[in-house]
Amino acid sequence: MSTSVTAPAPAPAAPPPPRGGLPWAHLLRLLAILFGVVVVLIPVYVLLITSFKGPGDASSARAWALPQDWTFTNWSVAWEALAPSIWRSVQIVVPATIISAMLGCMNGFVLSRWRFPGADLVFTLILFGMFLPYQAVMIPLMQMLLAVNVPSGVPSLVLLHVVFGIPITTLIFRNYFESVPHELIESSKMDGAGMLRTFWHIALPLAIPGFVVVLIWQFTNAWNDFLFAVFFSSPANGPVTLALNNLANGALLANYGVSMAGAVLASLPTLLVYILLSKYFLAGLMQGSVKG
The missing domain is CATH 1.20.5 (Single alpha-helices involved in coiled-coils or other helix-helix interfaces)
Incomplete structure (x- = not known):
């Protein structure tokens, strides 16, 4: 005689969470x-x-009230005062950003993939430049640039932004290349590619997200710089930050509208860069923060 075993009834499903209203947290x-x-x-x-x-x-x-009479005169006056310095800022920022990004990319690739004796010491010395207070080196920098006859204004500021941008760009690219699979670099070595060929054909195309992060970072820092501009340029050959300071502290001080319009004009380039590239900036930061 066979005994039938009755399977236990399934437990009742949990009721769905109540709808209507967001959780308090x-x-x-x-x-x-x-x-x-x-x-x-x-x-x-x-x-x-x-x-x-x-x-x-x-x-x-x-300050909080809307204008009684809307006027665009402030914008035209501010543009006439800042237009030459805005163009000089472009001449400073674009080459300084591109050159420091390329040098940082090469440094980061070599320090992460092509190990050599003393590589950690070299990387530490490069990073040491990030912690130097700019105010402490202004006088030596001034004496050095005068000794080598580097003209003030655009040439001096381009050189300074390149040099002081190398530590942070090297750090970003080194962390980024650490996340690249080792097999890609090893396969290129097995195919007979040297360091330069591997960099140009393998590493550089993969580093586009890292370039976006570095370009935004360097562009913003160089565009908003005021300390170097004060020491190594003048209102006649300096960037927009110096001209904006003169505009706010000059004869137009009583007209706050002109100063505010000038501040908006001076900040528009960095704002546009962030709006256009913010998605790639965050993606590059996240990708470079993951170690492979």
Whole structure:
């Protein structure tokens, strides 16, 4: 006589989570983000509305109020005052960013993939340049540039931004190349490719995300630099940060609208770079932070 065994009934499924309303933790997170955005955008709001105010309307008492009469005169005056220095900033930033990025890419590739005696010491010495306070080296830098007859203005600032950009670009590219699979480099060696050929045909095409990170970083730092501009240039041959300072502290001080319009014009290039490349910037940072 066979005995039948009855299978146990399946446990009832858990009820779905109740709908209607966000969890409190999620809601508090959204409120915190919204508060941070508002705090960040308050100065931007004051900056923009003041740039459209006339001399009598732009005052601390009416800082939050909209313009009584909207005017674009401030923008035209600011553009006439800053246009030459904006072009000089482009002449400084573009070559300095590209050259420092290329040198940092080569350094990072060699220090991460082509080990040689003393490589760690060389990397440490390069990184030491990141921790040097700029104020402590201004006088030696000035004496050195005068001794080698480097002209002030664009040539001096390009050279300085390249030199002081090498440590951070080397660090970023070294970390990035550490995430590249070793098999790619080893296979190129087995095929007979040397260091330069491996760099140009294998490493450089793979380093595009790293280049985006470095280019944005270097572009922003060089464009917003003021300390080097004060020491190694003048209002006649300096970048836009120096001209903006002279605009704010000059005869137009009473007209805050012109100063605010000039500040917006001076910040537009870096803002556009971030808007256009922010997605690739974050992707490059995340990819370079993962070690292979």
